[in-house]
Amino acid sequence: MQATPQGGIKPWLLLSPALTALFFLLIIPTAFVAVYSLWLSSATGLATREWTLSNWTSMLADPFYWAILWQTLRIALEGTIGCALMGYPVAYFLARCRLRNKSFLVLLLLLPFWISYIIRTLSWINILGANGLINTLLEALGAIDAPLQMLYNEVAVVLGLIHYLLPFMILNIYVVLEGLDRNIEASAASLGAPPFRVFLEVTLPLSLPGLAAGGLLCFVLGAGTYVTPMILGGPQNAMFATLIYDTIIIQLNWPMGAAMSMLLLMLLGGIVMLYNRFLGLGQIYKSLAG
Amino acid sequence: MNDGLGWRLIRLSTIAVYLFMFLPIVAVVVLSFNPQQFGGFPMEGVSLRWYRELAENQAIRSALSTSLWLGLQTAIISSVIGVLASLALMRFHFRGKQWISTLLVSPILIPEVVLGVALLLFLRWLSVPRSYALLLLGHVLITLPFVVLVVQARLAGLRRDYEEAARSLGANPVQTFFTVTLPLIMPAVLAGMVFAFTISFDDITATLFWKSAGTETVPTQIFAMLRNSISPEINALGSLMIVITISLPLIAGALARRFARG
Numbered sequence: 001m002q003a004t005p006q007g008g009i010k011p012w013l014l015l016s017p018a019l020t021a022l023f024f025l026l027i028i029p030t031a032f033v034a035v036y037s038l039w040l041s042s043a044t045g046l047a048t049r050e051w052t053l054s055n056w057t058s059m060l061a062d063p064f065y066w067a068i069l070w071q072t073l074r075i076a077l078e079g080t081i082g083c084a085l086m087g088y089p090v091a092y093f094l095a096r097c098r099l100r101n102k103s104f105l106v107l108l109l110l111l112p113f114w115i116s117y118i119i120r121t122l123s124w125i126n127i128l129g130a131n132g133l134i135n136t137l138l139e140a141l142g143a144i145d146a147p148l149q150m151l152y153n154e155v156a157v158v159l160g161l162i163h164y165l166l167p168f169m170i171l172n173i174y175v176v177l178e179g180l181d182r183n184i185e186a187s188a189a190s191l192g193a194p195p196f197r198v199f200l201e202v203t204l205p206l207s208l209p210g211l212a213a214g215g216l217l218c219f220v221l222g223a224g225t226y227v228t229p230m231i232l233g234g235p236q237n238a239m240f241a242t243l244i245y246d247t248i249i250i251q252l253n254w255p256m257g258a259a260m261s262m263l264l265l266m267l268l269g270g271i272v273m274l275y276n277r278f279l280g281l282g283q284i285y286k287s288l289a290g
Numbered sequence: 291m292n293d294g295l296g297w298r299l300i301r302l303s304t305i306a307v308y309l310f311m312f313l314p315i316v317a318v319v320v321l322s323f324n325p326q327q328f329g330g331f332p333m334e335g336v337s338l339r340w341y342r343e344l345a346e347n348q349a350i351r352s353a354l355s356t357s358l359w360l361g362l363q364t365a366i367i368s369s370v371i372g373v374l375a376s377l378a379l380m381r382f383h384f385r386g387k388q389w390i391s392t393l394l395v396s397p398i399l400i401p402e403v404v405l406g407v408a409l410l411l412f413l414r415w416l417s418v419p420r421s422y423a424l425l426l427l428g429h430v431l432i433t434l435p436f437v438v439l440v441v442q443a444r445l446a447g448l449r450r451d452y453e454e455a456a457r458s459l460g461a462n463p464v465q466t467f468f469t470v471t472l473p474l475i476m477p478a479v480l481a482g483m484v485f486a487f488t489i490s491f492d493d494i495t496a497t498l499f500w501k502s503a504g505t506e507t508v509p510t511q512i513f514a515m516l517r518n519s520i521s522p523e524i525n526a527l528g529s530l531m532i533v534i535t536i537s538l539p540l541i542a543g544a545l546a547r548r549f550a551r552g
Contacts, residue, residue, distance in 0.1 A: 010378075010382060011381070011382035011384045011387075012378075012384070014374045014375060014377050014378035015374070015379075015390065017371040017374055018371045018372065018374065018394060018434065018438070019375075019393075021371055021430060021434065022394070022434075025427055025430070025431040026397060026400075026405070026408070028412060029409045029411070029412035029413075032408065032411060032412045032415065033407060033408045033411060033412075036411055036415075086307050086310070087307075089299075089300045089303040089304060089307070090307045092300055093300050093301060093303075093304040097301075108308070108312075109311075111536065112311060114488055114536050114539060115492075115531075116491075116494070116528070116531050116532075117492060117494060118492075118509045118512055118513060119315070119528040119531055119532060120315065122512070122524065122528065123317060123528070124314055126314060126317040126331075126520065126525070127313070127314050127317060133317060133331055137331075140332075163310070163311065166310075166311065167311075195294060196296060199296075217399075220399055221401075223401070224401025224402060226402075226403055226495045226498070227494050227495055227513070230513075241401065241403040241495070244403050244407060245403065245499070248410070248411075248499070249499070257407060257411075258407065261408070264401055264403070264404060265401065265404045268400075268401060272399050281392070288436070288439055
């Protein structure tokens with residue numbers, strides 16, 4: 001579809017429903033959260049309109065929040081690294097293999113996007129649980145007498161996150177590898193570089209934009225998760241989103257919950273903006289459009 | 291180079307990753323046929339017991355109907371808004387276009403918890419209680435960016451010649467839109483709708499913030515049931531969801547091909 005210059009008022013008419021929706025559902029509410037976080041909480045949780053920094057100061061002074069925030073970022077980072085290590089070989093294989101059913105394999109990668117996140121998360125209980133696949137197999141082999149406790153710890157949470165985020169990583173790397181000019185690799189090889197050096201010095205550096213885009217997506221989505229630590233983690237594996245939910249829905253301390261939401265948004269938003277400043281978000285949107 | 295040790299390792303790890311991706315999902319479907327009360331491996335037979343129990347469970351039936359309606363209404367609203375916006379972005383050059391297009395897709399990169407909190411607190415402040423309407427508005431917000439991305443990608447290949455031909459043959463803009471443009475962009479609209487439906491149907495995090503106490507969607511119902519422990523019934527409900535959300539794009543794809551043939 002070719003674009004015509006000088007659309008006049010027409011594009012704005014077409015955009016107006018979307019912009020109205022975003023204005024009232026996103027922009028105003030987000031600004032409102034910022035204001036709310038500066039209001040005093042009352043006994044009922046409804047803020048009284050008195051300006052105060054107390055939500056922020058008590059949050060930032062409390063080592064508990066810092067510990068959970070650190071834990072959140074650590075789990076997200078572990079998940080992202082796991083995705084990169086597991087996703088890169090798959091993306092490379094898909095981009096370089098000469099199988100006839102290659103497009104089917106790529107399509108298969110999109111399948112998890114169509115399967116509910118909560119189903120994919122709970123599916124791990126069937127594998128890691130006391131009656132799960134691994135324990136049953138080990139018991140049948142006589143390797144163990146009592147089931148191993150593999151759920152409700154950080155490893156299970158990270159595994160669940162990787163399972164959820166891996167397709168994003170693979171697709172981002174795959175898109176870049178698929179678009180590389182193969183002649184560059186071929187000429188490096190013809191100059192005598194062994195395959196592994198070609199990969200290390202040519203292919204890998206050229207595919208870094210895909211790796212970075214996948215990494216950003218995995219990290220930001222991972223750091224915001226609420227459901228995965230709730231299902232696969234124990235009480236000690238709480239993440240920042242869990243804390244926000246408890247503060248707002250259970251304790252009804254809205255101003256404090258608002259301050260925590262703002263902190264998470266500024267932190268992750270800051271990372272996204274830095275990324276956008278230096279690398280641009282175009283790559284990510286391209287991979288998401290399928 | 292495709293025969294070396296390195297390549298064999300890469301092939302092996304690819305197979306391992308595909309197993310990692312799909313084995314747990316296959317286990318959900320397999321275990322849903324487990325006749326035992328406390329399902330798990332090893333299975334002692336195959337039965338449809340849990341699917342029958344699902345059909346008789348009033349809470350699950352109402353959650354399913356809530357999810358289906360919510361998904362359908364979200365899909366319609368979101369795709370209409372999203373298609374109009376995509377047309378504006380694909381068809382016209384205007385000031386601030388780059389900025390607008392970033393804004394439209396920005397909710398993807400904002401944690402769902404924050405989207406949930408923001409809309410909830412804002413509407414509470416306006417004294418609007420948590421309700422179905424809030425859930426619907428919220429789902430439009432989280433599906434819109436994906437609709438815009440997908441529809442834009444689908445519109446990229448569309449040429450304007452047909453419309454110009456219609457106009458030069460004397461059709462007015464409205465006639466041109468309904469007889470030429472709309473049929474041409476129909477596959478994109480359909481793709482956007484299916485995508486929006488699936489995202490809405492599957493959403494859990496923001497939905498937990500927005501739903502009113504009495505309302506459950508299928509994912510929140512599953513989440514509530516998980517409080518006890520995993521059961522074959524949850525696996526059966528999960529399998530049902532998988533069938534619904536995977537068959538939908540296949541059906542839509544078939545429909546789109548019919549549209550294309552005319």
